Every structure is written in C-alpha cells, then in structure tokens.
Amino acid sequence: MATITKTQAGTYRVLIRKSRFGVPQLIKTFTRKVDAEAWARKIEGEIERGAWRDVGGADRMTLAEALKKYQTTETPKHRGAKVEGYHIKALKEEALAKTVLDxxxxxxxxxxxxxxxxxGYAVATINRRLTILHAVFECARVDWHMTGLSNPAEALKLKGATERERRVSSAEITALCDSSDSPWLPAAVRIAVETAMRRGELSKLRWSMVDLDACVTKLPGQITKAGKTRGVPLSPESIKVLRELLPAKKSKDEVAETSLLGGIQPHSITQAFxxxxxxxxxxxxxxxxKSGVIPAPDFLADLTFHDLRHEAxxxxxxxxxxxxxxxxxxxxSPAMLLRYYHPDPEDFxxxxxxxxxxxASSMTSEVMP
Incomplete structure (x- = not known):
C-alpha cells in the first residue's frame, strides 16, 4: 500500500514502494488528499498489471519547458539553428505546449x-515542426533519462509535400541582377546559378577557398550542409564574376581570409533577392x-534564391x-539529387x-554503292 503523509506545508506526500516488481521508490506531492489517493491507486494498479513506465519526470515537465530546454542545449549545434528557432517559437505558443510530456x-x-x-500551412512546414517534436521527445527519452516516455511524433509525417520544379531563365537572371539594390546580390545570383552552391555556403566563402587558376572552389566541411569537404568546379562565367570581385591593390595574403560577398549574411541574401x-x-x-504586350504570368513570379540551385x-x-x-x-543520395534535377522535355x-x-545518315551511307 502507498503511504500518504501530510507535510508541514499542508500538502500530501505519496510514497510508493514496490521493489519486488523491480520498480524504484516513487514520491510525489499533491495539494489535495483526494488527488494523492487517486494517483497512488493508479500507479499501484499499473505496477501490478505490468503497465507502469518510468517516465523520469515527464509527468512534471511541460512540452513548452522541453522545447525551451531543447532549444538551449541542442538547437545551437544545428546549422539551421535560426530557422529551427522560429518553428520552436511557434510550437511553444500552441495550447498543447502547456501539457506535460507524459x-x-x-x-x-x-x-x-x-x-x-x-x-493553410504548407505540408513541408508541418513536417519540419513534426521533425522537431520527434527530436524533442527522443532527446527527453534518451538524453534526459525519461526512458519510459513514448514518442507521439514517431513515424508521423504528412504526405503530399510539393517538390518545386521551378526553372529560372537567363532573362529572369539578367532582370534580377539589373534591378537589385544590393552591391553583392548580382554576383551571388550568377555564382549560385553556375555552381549550385547554397546560400549559406556563398555567404561564408573566403578567397582562400578559391583557386582561380585551377578553376575550382574547395568548400571546407565547416560551411557545407553535410559537414563534408566538397570541391566545386568553376565555369568560365563564374570565373569572370569572381575576377570582378577580386579586391584590387591587395596582396594575396591580405585577400585570403576576405569574404567574397563582403560578409553578407544568408538572411540578407534572401531579403535582397x-x-x-x-x-x-x-x-x-x-x-x-507600355508596349501593349500581355505579360507572362510566371515570368519573375514565385521565385526563391534556392531555385537557383535547382536551375544549376x-x-x-x-x-x-x-x-x-x-x-x-x-x-x-541519387533520390535527393533527382528532386533538384528538372530537365526540359524539349532537350530529350x-x-x-x-x-x-x-x-538515317548511317543507313544512307550503307546503301550507296
């Protein structure tokens, strides 16, 4: 039987000992005695049926508290920490966030x-939030020692996420570069569409990573999404753009650790674009x-900077x-690459x-005497 005692503070302390069932000593405090008795009956019943799980504090920590702890300890380790922070903020504002994890x-x-x-949220956005929820519960279960906690987001993802197939024409690229108010965006656009480098990689690119003579850029693992070093060949067009960016009247050593795009941040690239x-x-x-021409509905419409990587x-x-x-x-993986490869049927x-x-030419040559 559980032992219920009244404390000096006027609360009721429940002590459950069931060591013969392999269960550690359980203690919990309640404001009302009726709640203490109800909890004691529930837990003892679960232990005797073999249904009790050691949730290690998951019955006291709310989802909002878990999200906050996760954001403090885990999110800073992720490359997309800033974007992940936006989704965590949205999750903490949900009514469900007030519920204890268990x-x-x-x-x-x-x-x-x-x-x-x-x-009206996009399927991709919802799946990102589900991924965060899954990670929070796994972190609680494995790292925060809530071993008996189940993960309600396990294998839960929505289907139907649309894959972008937007191609970017040369005319659109020219128009974008001509109308930009940023001194760095035109170069970022032209390099991106020639090399398929990501926005974050471009913003962190240094001259020490670029070999104009060998026509190659070597991206260290610290700036790539996968965390692996990658070599990117440079086309004649990208070489031309890079030579225009090369600082004048500076030695090679002075230039080496200088940013190609003047230290512009990824979010600034998105805003300028x-x-x-x-x-x-x-x-x-x-x-x-002005010219009386019907405008094309998709020209310069629904464009994102990441579309340049698809085009490249x-x-x-x-x-x-x-x-x-x-x-x-x-x-x-080839599957991921196929999401970015959008060929023109006309090319086929x-x-x-x-x-x-x-x-036909070969057959003609064969029949000729």
Missing part, C-alpha cells in the same frame, strides 16, 4: 497537424503595359554524370531527333 498523445499531435492544414524579384516583376509589368543542378546534369554531379552539389526530344538523324 500526457501528450499521438492523437494530440494529429489534431495539431489537422489544425495547421486548416490554417526578394526585393529584386518584386522590383523586376513590377518593371516587367510596366514595360509590357539541371544545367550541370547536361555535362556531368549522376555520381559526378552528386559530388559537385553535395547530395548524399532534340536528342532523339539527333540520334534518328545519325541513324
């Missing part, structure tokens, strides 16, 4: 997902109205094989036509 169920999480869908898209689209619409992968795929391209762009048709023409 009471958060799979049904609760599913209901949360349904509400996010009704509110967004301004350039709006400005160039507005100019395009004005030019169309599709262009480089015409030159390099699958495994070579994976090494260049830093993808660890042209290749088929060329093959047919070669075959």
């Amino acid at each position: 009471r958060v169920t799979r049904g609760n999480v599913r209901s949360l997902c349904d509400r996010w869908i009704e509110q 967004g301004r350039a898209v709006k400005r160039s689209r507005a100019q395009y619409l004005a030019d169309c109205a 992968c599709s262009r480089l795929a015409k030159i390099f094989s699958l495994h070579e391209l994976m090494k260049i762009v830093g993808h660890t 048709a042209m290749r088929l036509r060329d093959v047919a023409m070669v075959a």
Whole structure:
C-alpha cells in the first residue's frame, strides 16, 4: 500500500514502494488528499498489471519547458539553428505546449497537424515542426533519462509535400541582377546559378577557398550542409564574376581570409533577392503595359534564391554524370539529387531527333554503292 503523509506545508506526500516488481521508490506531492489517493491507486494498479513506465519526470515537465530546454542545449549545434528557432517559437505558443510530456498523445499531435492544414500551412512546414517534436521527445527519452516516455511524433509525417520544379531563365537572371539594390546580390545570383552552391555556403566563402587558376572552389566541411569537404568546379562565367570581385591593390595574403560577398549574411541574401524579384516583376509589368504586350504570368513570379540551385543542378546534369554531379552539389543520395534535377522535355526530344538523324545518315551511307 502507498503511504500518504501530510507535510508541514499542508500538502500530501505519496510514497510508493514496490521493489519486488523491480520498480524504484516513487514520491510525489499533491495539494489535495483526494488527488494523492487517486494517483497512488493508479500507479499501484499499473505496477501490478505490468503497465507502469518510468517516465523520469515527464509527468512534471511541460512540452513548452522541453522545447525551451531543447532549444538551449541542442538547437545551437544545428546549422539551421535560426530557422529551427522560429518553428520552436511557434510550437511553444500552441495550447498543447502547456501539457506535460507524459500526457501528450499521438492523437494530440494529429489534431495539431489537422489544425495547421486548416490554417493553410504548407505540408513541408508541418513536417519540419513534426521533425522537431520527434527530436524533442527522443532527446527527453534518451538524453534526459525519461526512458519510459513514448514518442507521439514517431513515424508521423504528412504526405503530399510539393517538390518545386521551378526553372529560372537567363532573362529572369539578367532582370534580377539589373534591378537589385544590393552591391553583392548580382554576383551571388550568377555564382549560385553556375555552381549550385547554397546560400549559406556563398555567404561564408573566403578567397582562400578559391583557386582561380585551377578553376575550382574547395568548400571546407565547416560551411557545407553535410559537414563534408566538397570541391566545386568553376565555369568560365563564374570565373569572370569572381575576377570582378577580386579586391584590387591587395596582396594575396591580405585577400585570403576576405569574404567574397563582403560578409553578407544568408538572411540578407534572401531579403535582397526578394526585393529584386518584386522590383523586376513590377518593371516587367510596366514595360509590357507600355508596349501593349500581355505579360507572362510566371515570368519573375514565385521565385526563391534556392531555385537557383535547382536551375544549376539541371544545367550541370547536361555535362556531368549522376555520381559526378552528386559530388559537385553535395547530395548524399541519387533520390535527393533527382528532386533538384528538372530537365526540359524539349532537350530529350532534340536528342532523339539527333540520334534518328545519325541513324538515317548511317543507313544512307550503307546503301550507296
């Protein structure tokens, strides 16, 4: 039987000893005696049925507290710490965040997902939040010694996340660069579409990582998403852009640790790109109205800086094989690379036509005397 004693503070302390069941001594304090008795009956019943789990404090820590602890101890280790922080902030504002970890169920999480869908959140955004929830519960279970805690976000991901297939035309790139108010964005855009480097990699690129004579950039693991060193070949166009950026009247040693893009931060690239898209689209619409031309609905519309990486992968795929391209762009699986490769059907048709023409020419030469 559980022992219930009244403390000097007027609360009720419950002590449960069930060592013969392999259960450690359990202690919990309640404001009301009726709650203490109810908890004692519940726990003793679970122990005797073999259903009790050692949640190690998960019945006292709320989801909001767990998210805060996770953000303090784990998030700083992640490359996408800033973006992850935004999602954690949103999760902490949910009503479910006030629930203790042990009471958060799979049904609760599913209901949360349904509400996010009704509110118009993208599937990709919801899946990112589910990934964070899964990581928080795993961290609590493994690192915070809440071994009996179940993970309500286990294997819970929404299907139907749309994969972007947006190609960026040369005309759009020119318009964006011409309308940008940033001294660094035009160079960032041109290098990105030629090399498939990520926004974060470009912002951290130093001249010491670039070999213009060998036409290659060596990205150290500290700045790549996968944490692995990667060599990126430089096209003649990217070499031209880099030579224009090269500081004048400075020695090689002075230039070595200088940022290529003047120390611009990743979020600043995104903001400058967004301004350039709006400005160039507005100019395009004005030019169309002036000349009486019907504007194309997708020209300079719905563009993100990351679309440049998609475009670069599709262009480089015409030159390099699958495994070579994976090494260049830093993808660890062919499946991931295929999400970035968006070929034009017209290119396939042209290749088929060329093959047919070669075959026809060969047959003609065979029948000639």
